[in-house]
Amino acid sequence: MAERSYGMLGEFDSPEGLLAAAKQARAAGYCELDAFTPFPIEGLARILRIPCPWISLVGIIGAFSGAGTALLMQMFTNYDYPLNVGGRPLYALSAFAVVTFELTILFSALAMLVAMLWQNGLPRLNYPVFAAPRFHLASKDRFFLCIKSQDPMFDDRGTAAFLTDAGAASVERVPP
């Protein structure tokens, strides 16, 4: 349905306003909510019922794979061409620890960056909300609550009215 908008965007001038509005929306039964803010707002996630992200898990996996790769690499190279280096042991774990540690960190960090972007669906240069005329303020000092159109309770007029009642300084419809 082409005419169906992306959602309705309500603008608030303070985080508190946004939080209040979000609570009301929840109370009113809206569930497809999103918020756009210039900086992270404490408590918003709880109200919007955002599931806990699993970036940390990816980080741990990355760490272990890094350590494993490093150890295996150093073991293999010494196994493949064993050479007596200053009478030191062939598999000198104490000496291999350094590179192992470095790769642990490296893999973990990269994994988490990728995971974060992947989950957020970034990069995403073209996104409906950008079309909203006042949206650029979302990165300055305005706080936006968005009720998405796939919400069962969504209908342009009603949702707009609801946001206005919730204290939105302005309400605008986000084209698809």
Added chain:
Amino acid sequence: MTRNVRAHRNQAAPPEGGPRQWSGIEELSDNPAFQAFVDAEYPAAQTFSPTARREFLKLMGASFALAGLTGCEKSPFVAGLPYVDQPDDVTIGVPRRYATAVVLDGYAQPVIATTYSGRPTKLDGNPDHPVTGGRSDIFMQSAVLGLYDPDRAQAPTRRGEPVSWQDVVAATGVLREEWGKDGGEGLRLLVGPITSPTLLRQLDALLKQFPKARVHLHGPAAQSPQQSLAMAAYGKRVDLHYALEQCDVIVSFDDDFLGPGLDQVRNARGWAASRHRFADRPGNRLFMAESVPSATGAMAGSRLIADASRMPALAEALANALGVSGAVAGDITGRERDWIKRAADACGNARGKSLIVAGSVGGQAGAIWAARINDALGNAGQTLRFTAPIAGPVGTGTLVELVSDISAGKVHSLVVIDCNAAYSAPGELKAAEALQRVRTSLHLGSQRDETGALCEWQLPMAHALESWSDARAVDGTATIIQPVIAPFYDVRTIHQFIAMLLGEIDPAPDAAVRQTWQATFGDTFSTQWKQALHDGFVQGAAGFVDARAVSEAVTAPPADGAVDIVFRLDPTVWDGQFANVGWLQELPKPLTTVTWSNVVAIAPDLAKRIPVANGDHVEVRIGDRSVTGPAWIMPGQAGNTVALYLGYGRTRAGRVGDGLGYDAYQVQPSDRPWLAKGSLHRVDGTETLAVTQLHHRMEGFDFVREANPGEVAKQPASEHASFYPQWSSSENAWGMVIDLDACIGCNACVAACTAENNVPIVGAEQVKVGREMHWLRIARYYAGSIEEPRSHFQPVPCMHCEDAPCEMGCPVHATTHSPEGLNQMVYNRCIGTRTCSSYCPYKVRRFNFFDYRAPADSPTQAAHNPDVTVRSRGVMEKCTYCVQRIEAAHVTADKESRPLRDGEVVTACQQACPTKAIVFGDTKDPNSEVARLKRDGRHYVLLEELGTRPRTTYLARWRDYGSGSGQG
């Protein structure tokens, strides 16, 4: 060792023999295909002048690879040149060895020459020869570089204009007619000392043809006491020969018999032989009274420091102490008296087994007293032997007489043979100017040197390694010198030249020599000749004669206030003839570690008085002549003695040797060439000397250890504790032991290492910033006070540590450990992080900070050992225990499926060492020499506390009897 019996036919252009393939290359050099190949292999060749190019092409053997270092680029296709016909006895890539000799001051230095595809690359002593016994000195080791000297005279010239030998023959023809008219009146020959039977024979023939002609002898070394002082001491011309191997006690009055020179190898071998007869005590005692520190002084258990002019008095005092008639103990200081007492006691108990020697500075008085003491002790004929003079010619004039004759206009033709009088004549003679006044002068010499440049004709002389000739060693044993390479310049041998003077048109290179020995050998000529060429010498040294010391009692001239000026031949460039040999220029002088220059050595307290520091310019004035050079404060030098070193300040030595140091000949008096009186004062100017060791005190550490006679016990094999599991070792475990009591610091090992391992020469400027490349350095330490120090020599090669810190530091596996215990250095894997050198506690690694390789067009390329990679810029290098020799020995043994034998692998340094101070071998074999020494009581490990477990270890020095644990 394969000796080529047929080699004597080589130059007579026979089909086979090493040198044959040379001429093959010569023919090649104009062949377009070959030139294309050369241009591909050595692009630099394209830039040469035609002549330079031709020489170069001759030099580059077809199988000669310029070993560079490249990474993994696309592997190229290069040209390969087979023989046209391969000699039956040539195996490509396998070195061939010939017995021959090189010549130093007219005396033969018997050598085995190693050649690769006809290029001699290494000379070592002839092991069968009675004098060297396979050992060598720096001059012998470096002689091969003289062959490839890019500044050699390459074609005859007349007044600097190139001419042909035909012109020379024509000219001599004209001269001969002139000489023939008045029996050679006005014809003079100027020669250096000569032992060659052939040359002496030819000269006699010449003098017979021109009876009024006269031969003059000149050569700095020829004036050494062995000739002139013996006359005074024994009343007849004899040569003295020390039988040091039989000595219990040696007393030397400023005679540096272990120092550089003709007798070094023989004396060092003899001294070491008696010195190390016993395991628990030194085999002989050495008392040395000297004015200027020397190798001998460093070895002496009891060393007395006295001014040069004191020597006769001291000798007389010793004579007095030993009851020689007519000897009075003059006024001598307490210290001197004490030393003389101990020396006298020692000698008294060693009658017939002691030896008193006196050096040149002692003059006739010193020589006479020494002779009389020896007679008194019954040493003559036992430890001191006499022969008729080895060197000729007999009844010659001196340079002084020649110069005066020239000034008197009595000389119109002068023939100079291998003698650089214009440079090495005492300055007051003004020999150079005299030479120019002669109407016709011919100079035969390997270089267009100072003399050659002044003569009308300069005629290039063949190098010993490309000549047919003969000469006698210091003991009189004759060697027939055979060429190991065909001349690659337009040169002639001495004998060919004299033959021309005798009227021959185009004498064959070997004709004269054969003629001489035909006469000697008689009808068994052919067999004896082959035998002689094979052995490298003709059996039979000069017979001994009796000699009694003159019985007069000479008293020493009274000392005056002036400073004693002692003249010494330079320890590395000798009288200057080696000035253009890079290897010798970069060799550190044994006691100063100065390179590329000579110094004015002065005593510490004299330096304080003036005052001067090292490198400050001082002027030495003798009579009305003076010379200015850099000062060097020499610990242990007599307070009122100054030492000048001859051999530097050359102007026409070549690109290497010109303009280095100062010319001491300028102030050398012709009447007293070795000791003069003069003055010394500071002048403006200071220079940084290129020294390889900046600090000489041991700073309280025990790098060099000393042991008291009789106080050593066999050492139990100590087991090394380590957290690391031991690596399995293969059947050979290479190791080295260096006996510090035997090392006389002669540098032969360093020179041999340089020749064997293609060690580059970096030049004075690089040495000054500390970048010399020698794989083996002879560390020199002083213990005790600076006025009266005890000096030690300690050769430091790579220690080949079992737990090597360097290997641990390399990020690319460029240096690792071999199962045989070698610390391997892989140049082509090295990326030059230099971590290994930073971690090396012994700092034995050397780095190519720049590209130190000789330019591709330099003839010295041909001196490279093809079995050792030539290192390029940016890679680390170090002592490899001559791994190329180890691997070669392995191949030989493996092909015969047998284990290696002890002594089958000999490192270059070990091979050269005249005192057997360096012993290399398999430490796993309990019967090997090296294993035995590792159990010796004097055995110790350098910096053992670091736990690096070196394979190279040391034997402590002996202290003198009764010296207790004084210095150390």
Added chain:
Amino acid sequence: MSDHSDILPRRQSIGGIADQLTGIPLHFPAERRWLIAMAFASALLLLLIISVTALFTRGVGIWGINIPVNWAFAIHNYVWWLGIGHAGTLISALLLLTGSEWRNSLNRFAETMTLFAVICAGIYPVLHLGRPWYVYWMFPYPATMGVWPQFRSPLEWDIWAVLTYLTVSLVFWYTGLIPDLAAARDRATGRGWQIFFGITSLGWRGSAIHWLRWSQAYRLTAALAVPLVVSVHSEVSLLFAAGQIPGWHSTIFPPYFVLGAAFSGFAVVAIIAVALRSWFGLRNLVTDDHLDVLGKVLLATGLMTGYGYVFEVFDALYSGEAHEMRTLLDRVAGVYAWTYWGAVLFNFVPLQALWWRGVRRTGWALLLISISVAIGMWLERDMILVTSLYRDFLVSSWGKFTPTFWDWSTYLGTIGLFLVPFLIAVRLIPMISIFESKELLHEEKQEAHHG
């Protein structure tokens, strides 16, 4: 609650900060001063290019190095730069985790500084090679030679440590940058700026759920970066400590190096902070309070480094090892004693002024002290390297070291290599974290509001 109890003055609006900071790249305020600085920096960079050309064509011999001192400027500049590079991550990561609010105004350019300092450090291990064109042999790849790198070598560790540190710093820096790039994008009017910021911000839209994941990733990366920082310079110290050379072979080295690194790093941060705030009039964001805290940190790390000095002496004496003691003596009284006393003088004497609050809060004073510290730490690195190498064990191998023109030109050149990209970065990206400043300001306002 009074104004200055807060790190940021409360009398400014959240929106104002955004405009002010995005304004720096968008409408560059200091064109002339920037051009002058850029000209100077480019000149230095040119010098580096010339030096490196000479180096690669002629060989490392153009430096004053020799045997035994075969490491000198190259390695100690490497250590120095890497040390400076440590402050950025420390400030950002460590202080982020400890929640120190004052970091917010400093972390961005501290991190940027880190990146370029590490790059300067990173080129040295390549430059100092005898055959730099084979540097790739230090990486494990299946070569036709069949030979691998040697992982017991501290120099091999270097490669991994530096590259890891560079990458992680980059990741951390960029992660933190995304929201600000978005802010700049939304302020931008010119199409070029819009595209630039649009792409670099990856289409960040400040969605609540994005913020949530972002913060987790950001904080975890920080948590990783802290031990990384410590490990990297510890490892660099092992480059020396792993050798047996007296003056190197000591267990104090890792902490000693890390603290020294932080010390020099904070000094350089202070220098930049003072410079930037006066250039772009950011006194409202980089306040005297910030300088005050910086001063305290500088003092603290300085004193800890000082402890390292003391312990080094104790270490040598306590070891009773003759060579160690001789090297110690040589450091304080030898030919190169001036490097030792120079280090002590520049590092610790002016530092003491920081005990006074007034000094800490004065820009130019802090600037001078910081510069002195940077010099002092440079001398220290030189001291540690040269005085140990030039006289190690065997007297016969003792040498000397005199830097050549090329030693100096290469070093000064790297300063250009640092400044040029840094100056460019100043023009392209917000040099102070916008959203974090806003967040902080918001919190402050709230506190004030509630009471």
Added chain:
Amino acid sequence: MAQLFSPAADTWMRLFLVGSLSLMAGGTVGIIGFARSAYMTSTDVRPQQPLPFSHRHHAGELGIDCRYCHSNVESGPQAGLPPTETCMTCHSQIWTNASMLEPVRQSLAHRTPIQWTRVAKLPDYVYFRHDIHIAKGVGCADCHGRIDQMALTYRARPLTMEFCLDCHRDPAPKLRPPEHITDMAWTPPTDARAKGEAIAAHEKIRFGELTHCTVCHR
């Protein structure tokens, strides 16, 4: 505010990211492969020779033993290119005036070598010895391939360090009895390893010591 980018921009951006990543990965693999390629190891070319000498004819069809011409191979490090005289031993009798053999006659006449192009040339810092390999049972064909089937000679094996190590690490299966050294057609028996170990034991080959550096580099 309006959209800054069209929807297509996202597609391009993703394409770019994926593309550059796969390019890096592919490049690395490619380079590693290229280093082993026939081009880099020069195993793909038959270099220009002064005359079209055919090993197939001489070694294969006529069955002349390698050592007849490469006489140095058992005694020295280098196998040695045959001297002109060797060619002429036969060609003074047969094909005496074949134009193809002109260079050989020229060489003999002017005593100038025939300038061959070396096919199997190792770098200067590699010290390979033919004699010891021959003595210990390494056959010619192991490194030079089926020379007897080469009309124009080419490099049959890469001759990289890898290639050498391959055998030095575990020579046993490759060793052959002395009588088969020059046998081109020799194929390892089914129990090659056992037989090889027997040979190695008899020849006292020091296993495990053949891969240390100075065996080949000095």
